[in-house]
Amino acid sequence: MATGRLTRARLRGPDFRKLAYDVYVGAAAEEDLGMRVRALRLWSQDRGTVGGPLAALAYDADCPWTDAELFVPSRYHPAPEGTTIRTDRLLPGEVAERFGAPITSPARTAFDLARRTPLVDAVAAVDAVAHACRLTTEHLRRVVEDHPRARGLVQVRRVLTLMDPRAESLPETRLRLGLLDRGVPPGVPQFRVVLLTGERVRLDLAWPNVRFALEYDGPEHRTITGQNRDAFRDAHLADLGWVVVRVPSAMVLDPRALDRLAARVRRAVA
Structure with a gap:
């Protein structure tokens, strides 16, 4: 629009589909995981890191949930539909890359999923990420040690006793x-x-x-x-x-x- 190649009327017309505020895609484009990840990154003005279930799915791990968590330096309003904004601190080793955008590492993704409820679904999600990414309890335990004041640590420790990366579904x-x-x-x-x-x-x-x-x-x-x-x-x-x-x-x-x-x-x- 700034260069005159596209008008606001056409952007809001049938040729494009809005994914988030100021993020659009061609109407005929098929929405997939990569598009969801890149759209959230664009929406955050290239400052966000995708995590939660969407990160798990990006690692080809099954997940009981399909929503996304987006880690950003400061809170954004309003968040895109199906996205929770997080301002938690991510350590350098807790960020990886998929689809050309940063997402939480497998161990950090498992850590965040382990804090969800219900417990059975949390364990199932962690098992799936662990199986897909060859994680062990030690990988998850290190993240716990790096975040001693994070919420939900009681449940994460419970998940540690129950997880088994050998499970395939x-x-x-x-x-x-x-x-x-x-x-x-x-x-x-x-x-x-x-x-x-x-x-x-x-x-x-x-x-x-x-x-x-x-x-x-x-x-x-x-x-x-x-x-x-x-x-x-x-x-x-x-x-x-x-x-x-x-x-x-x-x-x-x-x-x-x-x-x-x-x-x-x-x-x-x-």
Whole structure:
């Protein structure tokens, strides 16, 4: 507009779409993660660092939430829709880059997600970031030590005791925590088994000492191809003495169904 190449009327017309104050994109452009990250950076006048769930998604980690946190030197008003403005201090090692813009590092992203509620979702989010970025509890513990006065440290320490980077999906973490909460001895996530055919497979949650395992059945398991693949694999596992119980999403989401599953697992692994 300053150079005369674009008028205000055209900018507000059908050729463009507003992403945030003073940030526009062509109407035909497909909005994706990279666009969201760059738009927030532009909105902050190149002074903001994207964090929270949007940063987790930028690392290809699943997340229970899709909103963004934007770390800026001073508070901005009003924030773009779906964005929380943060003025927390970020240390130099807590900033990385994705899509040509600064975002919080994997460890700092996990730290911020660990302070969210509910606890189960916080652990699931941290597990996802840890799995995608190969984080350990030590990476998260260092961030805690660097911010001794940050809010939510009690929960972060609780997350540290519960996180497990081996989990490969949010439902797997929710299943694992639901069973722990019901007194089931800890299982081993993504336990590796070599079949008699020589094929190597992984079990979502296993108790190797008694050869008992749970497999979470996501959407890919409900296709004809997925069902056939699972049937052959379960048969090969049975040849080795494994008992595999398949857990649908409804069972993880239904507390009473999870109660019954926990009782069954306790009997099997006692």
